[in-house]
Amino acid sequence: MSETTSTRRDFSKAPSCLKGVGVTRYFHTGKITTKAVDHVDFDFHEGELVSIVGESGSGKTTLSKMLLGLLKETDGQIYYQGKPRDISSRAKLKEYWSGIQAIFQDPFSSFNTFNKIDTVLLDCINMRGGKNLPKEKKNEMMTEACSFVNLKFAELTNKYPFELSGGQMQRLMIARIFLLKPKILLADEPTSMIDACSRATILDMLLQLRDEIGMTVIFITHDIGLAYYISDSIYIMEHGKFVESGGADEVILHPQAPYTKRLISDVPKIHEVWDLSTV
Amino acid sequence: MKNTIRQVFHSPKFVIGFVIFFGILLLSIIYPLVHPGDPLESVFIGSDRGSFTPPGTYFSLYDAASSFRTNLNPKSKTAADRATISISDEQRVRMITWLTAMEVSLDGVDTTDDAALLEIWKANYDESAKPKGMTKSERNACKRLNSDLNSSGKESPLKVASEDESVKIKDIDPMNYVPVNQVRSVIRLPLGTDNFGRDVLKELVSAIGTSLLIGLVAGVIATLIGLVFGLLSGYVGGLVDDIIMFITNIFTVIPSFILLILINYSIGQEARGAMVVAVVIGLTSWTWTTRSVRSQVISLRNRDHVNLSKLSGHSLFRIVMTDILPYIASYVVMAFILQISSAILSEAQLSLLGLGPSTTKTATLGLMMNWAMLYSAHLGGSWWAYFPVIGVIALISFSLNLMNTGLDQVFNPTLRD
Numbered sequence: 006m007s008e009t010t011s012t013r014r015d016f017s018k019a020p021s022c023l024k025g026v027g028v029t030r031y032f033h034t035g036k037i038t039t040k041a042v043d044h045v046d047f048d049f050h051e052g053e054l055v056s057i058v059g060e061s062g063s064g065k066t067t068l069s070k071m072l073l074g075l076l077k078e079t080d081g082q083i084y085y086q087g088k089p090r091d092i093s094s095r096a097k098l099k100e101y102w103s104g105i106q107a108i109f110q111d112p113f114s115s116f117n118t119f120n121k122i123d124t125v126l127l128d129c130i131n132m133r134g135g136k137n138l139p140k141e142k143k144n145e146m147m148t149e150a151c152s153f154v155n156l157k158f159a160e161l162t163n164k165y166p167f168e169l170s171g172g173q174m175q176r177l178m179i180a181r182i183f184l185l186k187p188k189i190l191l192a193d194e195p196t197s198m199i200d201a202c203s204r205a206t207i208l209d210m211l212l213q214l215r216d217e218i219g220m221t222v223i224f225i226t227h228d229i230g231l232a233y234y235i236s237d238s239i240y241i242m243e244h245g246k247f248v249e250s251g252g253a254d255e256v257i258l259h260p261q262a263p264y265t266k267r268l269i270s271d272v273p274k275i276h277e278v279w280d281l282s283t284v
Numbered sequence: 285m286k287n288t289i290r291q292v293f294h295s296p297k298f299v300i301g302f303v304i305f306f307g308i309l310l311l312s313i314i315y316p317l318v319h320p321g322d323p324l325e326s327v328f329i330g331s332d333r334g335s336f337t338p339p340g341t342y343f344s345l346y347d348a349a350s351s352f353r354t355n356l357n358p359k360s361k362t363a364a365d366r367a368t369i370s371i372s373d374e375q376r377v378r379m380i381t382w383l384t385a386m387e388v389s390l391d392g393v394d395t396t397d398d399a400a401l402l403e404i405w406k407a408n409y410d411e412s413a414k415p416k417g418m419t420k421s422e423r424n425a426c427k428r429l430n431s432d433l434n435s436s437g438k439e440s441p442l443k444v445a446s447e448d449e450s451v452k453i454k455d456i457d458p459m460n461y462v463p464v465n466q467v468r469s470v471i472r473l474p475l476g477t478d479n480f481g482r483d484v485l486k487e488l489v490s491a492i493g494t495s496l497l498i499g500l501v502a503g504v505i506a507t508l509i510g511l512v513f514g515l516l517s518g519y520v521g522g523l524v525d526d527i528i529m530f531i532t533n534i535f536t537v538i539p540s541f542i543l544l545i546l547i548n549y550s551i552g553q554e555a556r557g558a559m560v561v562a563v564v565i566g567l568t569s570w571t572w573t574t575r576s577v578r579s580q581v582i583s584l585r586n587r588d589h590v591n592l593s594k595l596s597g598h599s600l601f602r603i604v605m606t607d608i609l610p611y612i613a614s615y616v617v618m619a620f621i622l623q624i625s626s627a628i629l630s631e632a633q634l635s636l637l638g639l640g641p642s643t644t645k646t647a648t649l650g651l652m653m654n655w656a657m658l659y660s661a662h663l664g665g666s667w668w669a670y671f672p673v674i675g676v677i678a679l680i681s682f683s684l685n686l687m688n689t690g691l692d693q694v695f696n697p698t699l700r701d
Contacts, residue, residue: 075591099597106595109588117589119610128596 013237013253019050021087022221023072023105023189028081030067041067043245044081049189049221054212056224056232056253058268059242065225066110068242069193072223073107074098103132106187108211110194112174116166122177123162126150129184150180154210172203179210189221190214197227208235229265230272233257241265288614291694298690304683308676312493315486323490324647326481327471336659336666337477344469371398375429379405382426385415402433476668478652479659488672491647495628496680498562498648502627505566507620510573515604517574518581525578532574540568544630548639558641558648561634565627573619580612614695618688625684632677649677 030042042064049055059065070076072083074092083090085101092098109115116125126147130136135143144158151158154176166174175195182190192211196204212235215222226232232239232253239256241249241264248262260266292298316323371379380395388408395401409430414423464470475484517528535543547564548556584590585608593607609616628649634640635650636657643651656662656670 070591073591073595075594095599102595102597107591109592111588115588115592117593117607117610120606128598132597 015252016050016053016237019052021048021084022051023047023049023223024084024087025072026082026084028068028071028083029079030064030071030076031079040245042071042078045242045245045247047240047247047250049223051188051221052219054215054222054224054235054237055240056226056236056238057240057242058226058229058232060227060268063242064245065227065242066193067245069107069191069223069225072191073105074101103185104187105189105191106182106185107191107193108175108178108182108195111198112171112178113167113198115178116174118165118167120166121162122164122166122169123147125166125177125181126184129181133185146184150183151177153183153214154180155206156180171199172207175199175203175207176210179207179214183214183218186218187220189223191223191225193225194227196231228272229257229268241268288694292691295690295694297693298687301683301686301688301690304679305687308492308680308683309496312489312496315489316493319486321486323486324482324645327477327483327486336479336661336664336669337473337481338666339473339476339668341464342471342473343464343467344471346469371401371433375433376401378426378429382415382418383408385418386413405430405433475672476666478655478669479661480655484652484668484672487647487652488649488676491649491652491673492676492680494558494646495631495649495677496624498558498565498631499624499628499680501559501562502566502569502630503620503624505563506570506623506627507573507616509567510570510619511577511616513570513574514577515581515608518578519585519600519604519608521582521585528574529578532571535568535571536575540571541630541633543568544634545637545639548634553642556640556642558643558646561631561641562627565630565634569623569626569630573616573623576619577612577616580615581608584608584611614691618691618695621684621688621691625681625688628677628680649673 025045025047027044027046028042029040029044032039032041045068057065057068067076071078074090085104090101092101127143129150130138130143130146135146138146147162148158151161156173156176161169161177166177169177175198178195190211195211196207199207208231211222214220224232224236229239236253238251239249239253240247241256241262243262243264249256249260249265256265257269260269293302376395379401380390383390383404386408388404390404393400393404409426411427411430418426471483473483473485475488478484478487513528513532517525517532544564547568548561551560551564590603590607593603598606631640631648632650632653635648635654638654640650640654641648652673653670656666656673659669661667661669
């Protein structure tokens with residue numbers, strides 16, 4: 006782990022790209038109110054790799070949907086590049102989405118099974134304003150994006166997403182991001198549905214992509230070990246609240262909150278007996 | 285898509301339903317081509333008008349008399365047949381009564397033997413005799429009986445004259461037979477006629493066509509409204525959802541059949557054509573399609589592929605058309621099939637109440653039942669006027685439901701056994 010810590014950088018001086026003050030989301034089912042995200046404050050800096058760690062049901066996905074603008078916040082304010090985020094109209098929303106993109110957890114349900122792979126990639130080119138490019142140029146761009154994630158476009162063209170394996174689909178997802186080149190990437194457990202071998206490849210590609218286009222990555226995961234491995238800073242989320250946040254080393258090596266300690270002790274270690282008492 | 289269709293046609297239930305349904309559909313298309321003409325034209329005027337004519341082959345008496353060309357004369361057989369006279373029970377009783385009244389001894393005579401009885405009768409009958417205790421009318425009846433018995437066995441040609449001067453008086457021998465196909469006007473009525481003398485089969489085929497059309501129109505309208513409302517309320521949500529669900533709930537709470545009756549009644553007799561009824565049926569039966577489409581859309585709209593599509597900046601219309609609709613298409617097709625089936629049944633129910641299409645120009649399955657009921661086919665035993673109709677309605681609805689079940693098993697693998 007000592008090698009990874011050396012690559013970690015301090016972004017606290019970098020300009021803020023996504024900031025939240027008192028961001029809240031409640032769900033109402035009849036008379037029961039579920040506080041999915043409860044007054045959280047955060048500040049993500051440009052170029053930073055931030056991990057949001059928490060167990061299932063802690064509100065990570067709800068928060069990520071709010072960050073993406075797919076879900077309206079019940080309360081609080083999100084700032085985008087220093088200014089209050091304005092996604093009140095479709096045009097503004099579209100503009101916002103050209104700067105923030107996402108990779109979802111389940112690659113099998115992320116693609117429309119009725120669309121061919123070409124459609125998925127062409128959509129990205131069109132979104133970047135490449136609608137009127139010649140066909141050869143578009144093909145070239147798609148081939149480049151595919152080769153970045155070790156896929157051969159010639160083999161994928163005219164295929165449907167469900168004909169690929171989970172790892173290939175998730176790599177296709179990264180190829181999509183490669184074409185879109187957003188400022189912020191929200192990766193919602195991108196490796197949790199993939200086997201361990203593919204996971205390393207996917208993570209590697211994500212990190213490569215981050216270096217290549219210099220984007221901010223918000224990495225949402227339940228795996229605190231993974232978060233420590235890749236992140237610059239970590240937010241620990243429990244029951245809709247951030248219980249601890251800060252630099253990755255600070256949070257993992259000197260945890261303050263009992264929940265963080267529990268999460269760390271829950272990581273299985275090969276050479277030790279796994280302590281299940283906290284589970 | 286191709287794969288799905290192949291899968292659908294591997295389902296035996298679907299294939300059986302499909303074959304039955306398309307058989308009926310083809311019948312309604314091809315039969316009118318083979319037998320053209322107005323299906324509601326009165327083709328048959330029997331001896332007594334205004335009654336249901338049983339199934340059979342009929343030929344015109346006029347043609348039978350005027351158009352014989354060949355003379356098949358299997359005399360040997362028929363002459364023998366005619367010589368043996370059969371005596372009815374009534375005649376037998378009358379003969380025995382007369383003979384006993386004339387005190388003719390019947391001892392040792394088997395009165396059930398026609399030939400023996402006839403012999404005694406011929407030997408003893410006297411027209412002028414006045415047996416004791418017999419009224420004049422009874423004596424006249426015996427006179428008629430005698431002439432009946434004598435005339436049968438004789439071969440007197442029938443004289444046929446035509447008003448047309450050029451045709452001379454023609455003698456037709458009782459022994460004249462011709463093949464049926466040589467008679468000019470033969471009407472074959474496989475299902476008889478209805479009360480108005482209309483060929484039931486022809487009428488039935490045209491009714492199938494009209495009823496299927498009613499089903500199709502009503503099904504399309506109901507499915508379209510249901511689909512649009514369901515997609516809107518499910519995907520857009522919020523106030524739109526509230527308003528649409530409010531309307532849907534109102535329509536759900538009031539039984540649609542009551543609505544149908546009330547609307548059809550208020551439209552009035554004149555305006556109620558087959559298509560108007562189809563539209564009314566369509567407008568009252570969309571609610572459950574809306575409800576089920578809505579619930580499907582709600583479960584779909586938070587899926588990742590829809591989110592991804594949103595993130596790609598697609599418009600609401602495009603998301604609904606490419607990311608939602610294809611996923612519920614199989615379900616909508618199934619709902620559509622059921623809508624057709626229920627629309628045909630609704631039309632039949634309405635028509636049976638007399639609130640169906642008020643037309644005498646086209647027949648529908650329901651109207652045929654209504655006509656059969658109005659003219660008491662069920663009391664007079666004229667089964668051919670309504671049994672085939674019931675059978676066809678049952679077959680159509682059976683085949684459509686079978687297709688639906690087959691589709692259901694293909695699209696919901698958990699139902700497969």
